[in-house]
Amino acid sequence: xxxxxxxxxxxxxxxxxxxxxxxxxxxxxxxxxxxxxxxxxxxxxxxxxxxxxxxxxxxxxxxxxxxxxxxxxxxxxxxxxxxxxxxxxxxxxxxxxxxxxxxxxxxxxxxxxxxxxxxxxxxxxxxxxxxxxxxx
Numbered sequence: 001x002x003x004x005x006x007x008x009x010x011x012x013x014x015x016x017x018x019x020x021x022x023x024x025x026x027x028x029x030x031x032x033x034x035x036x037x038x039x040x041x042x043x044x045x046x047x048x049x050x051x052x053x054x055x056x057x058x059x060x061x062x063x064x065x066x067x068x069x070x071x072x073x074x075x076x077x078x079x080x081x082x083x084x085x086x087x088x089x090x091x092x093x094x095x096x097x098x099x100x101x102x103x104x105x106x107x108x109x110x111x112x113x114x115x116x117x118x119x120x121x122x123x124x125x126x127x128x129x130x131x132x133x134x135x136x
Contacts, residue, residue: 007107015063
């Protein structure tokens with residue numbers, strides 16, 4: 001089973017745009033048990049904090065599926081600090097966890113993770129990830 005770490009922007013997009021590529025990944029693949037999402041305490045904390053922001057309330061946030069998504073995730077211990085330079089250190093936990101778990105990192109903000117910072121972590125856009133899933 002494919003392990004995946006979803007960047008927070010993918011979770012937000014899935015909640016805002018039903019039927020979108022991020023929503024299809026979450027609803028058709030992750031919540032249906034066809035893909036295993038990985039998390040750690042800091043990532044689940046970020047998901048909860050971001051999805052409870054006032055600016056998302058008009059979209060019915062947090063989505064009803066958020067807690068279920070975290071319940072079914074493979075929750076790993078904190079991976080530690082990402083030891084390589086990255087433009088925004090707040091993105092480091094995503095690289096560190098993906099690296100620790102051997103998971104693909106799916107993000108709508110690929111520019112936040114320059115190739116020189118990834119150190120072997122597979123980074124794909126939601127569209128690329130969904131295309132990979134649908135060809136198998």
